[in-house]
Amino acid sequence: MNEPLSLSQTGLLRAEDLLSADCSEVSREVFTSEALYRREQQRIFNRNWCYLAHESQLKNPGDFVTAYIGEVPIIVARGGDGKITASINSCPHRGLKVCRSDSGNTARFVCPYHTWTFKVTGELVGIPQEKKIGHAVDKSNLGLKQVPRLESMFGLIFGSLNADIEPLADYLGDMRFYMEAFFDRFPGGLEVVGPAHKWQLDCNWKLPVENMLGDIGHAPYLHGSLVSPQSEQAVEIEDYAVTAVPRPGHASALRLMPADTKAEDLCNDDPSSPPELKEFLTEVQKTMADRLSPVQARIKGMALGVYPNLSLLWGQSTLRVSHPRAPGQIEYWSWWLSPIEAPDHIKAMLRGKYNFPFGPAGMLEQEDSYAWSRQYQGSAISYLNDRPYYYGLGVGEESLHPELPGTIGRCYNEHYARSFYDRWRSDMFGEEQ
Secondary structure, eight states: OOOOOOHHHHOOOOHHHHBOTTSSEEOTHHHHOHHHHHHHIIIIITTSOEEEEEGGGOOSTTEEEEEEETTEEEEEEEOTTSOEEEEESSOTTTOOOSOOSSEEEOSEEEOTTTOOEEETTSOEEEOGGGGGSSSOOOGGGOSOOBOSEEEEETTEEEEESOTTOOOHHHHHTTHHHHHHHHHTSSTTOEEEEEEEEEEEESSOTHHHHHHHHHOGGGHHHHTTTTSOTTSHHHHHHHHHEEEEEEETTEEEEEEEOOTTOOGGGSSOOOTTSOHHHHHHHHHHHHHHHHHSOHHHHTEEEEEEEETTTEEEETTTTEEEEEEEEETTEEEEEEEEEEETTSOHHHHHHHHHHHHTTSSTTOHHHHHHHHHHHHHHHHHTOGGGTTSOEEOOTTTTOOBOOSSSSSEEEETTOTHHHHHHHHHHHHHHHTTTO
16 A cells, blocks of 8 residues: 655645645645745745734833744844834844844844944944955945834734735734734733743644634643633633634634623633732723723633734733744744733732743643644654545634624634635645636
């Protein structure tokens, strides 16, 4: 019996070999193919808006953080004029990174190889060897290459290597409704606290993204030690949870609670929380209907994702990015967001709600990481290349909703993932179709 041929053996990249028409079947090679991975860098990461940083990380002139768009290293910095810029972190002389720190404040970046020196906004200002040669070097065209498009919304800074991409507001579309319900729920706003947690996982970048878009179905089972299928939280999820897809690729998982739900029951918090924390969150909750909208005030969010690789865990207030490093390897970056106006003792309580379940040592994080890495191992079984994964739960049952924007599915409907892979297919193969 012959094994099914892989993409590397056939030399063909065809959408119809990878995804069924409705994306209810997804080839295992979507996660393992080196050829697809290389195409993703060009057609997905180089052409879409990608999350880079939060404005709160760049409060002062000279502040900088490093980031990535796919595999492209980026420096995001606030210049002396207060404007935020993004530069490719690669010296135009021999290609080394000119910034080798995750974050900080500086007036200059210096390449370690020949000490070429750049402003934080990317302009070349110094070549020490220039003094020993007979002609001056025109530095005006030798600065760090700039990310051509940079925009922010809700404090989130996005960059794109595609100069012709649509405005960020149009790119997000109705996803802004769900993002606003989280990022604007605290009157004084949110800020990133501390550096990112960073760790490597042996999985494909798309699986953590897909999980955060709306994979409600795994929680009571993979995480049964904390969220059993019979728990009050699991029952609430099955009664009220939906996944919303306002635009293919973006999605949000949430519970839309009844209009008569009490403010203290809408705080997205657990019964074991200290009384001071419950009181703080309840008082914030009471203002949401007037500041945002009555429907947004009824949302108890779980997770959301912005295409291609930004995720948010709502209850733990953590932003995360799945950075691709190889078909079967990612760097996972995670930041904790804190309400700016919260008292310090409240912030300490909220920080624990991030650190215990998530982050590199988090209890639930370990379970997710195990599943994602083992999924990649299963995807790499070449004998099963003719057996695609089934993504058909709830297919065709999603519909419009009278109160929520986008296409809405009940809690275990996998339409959020089907929409993601539909967008992925369009980006990867739209030019051929």
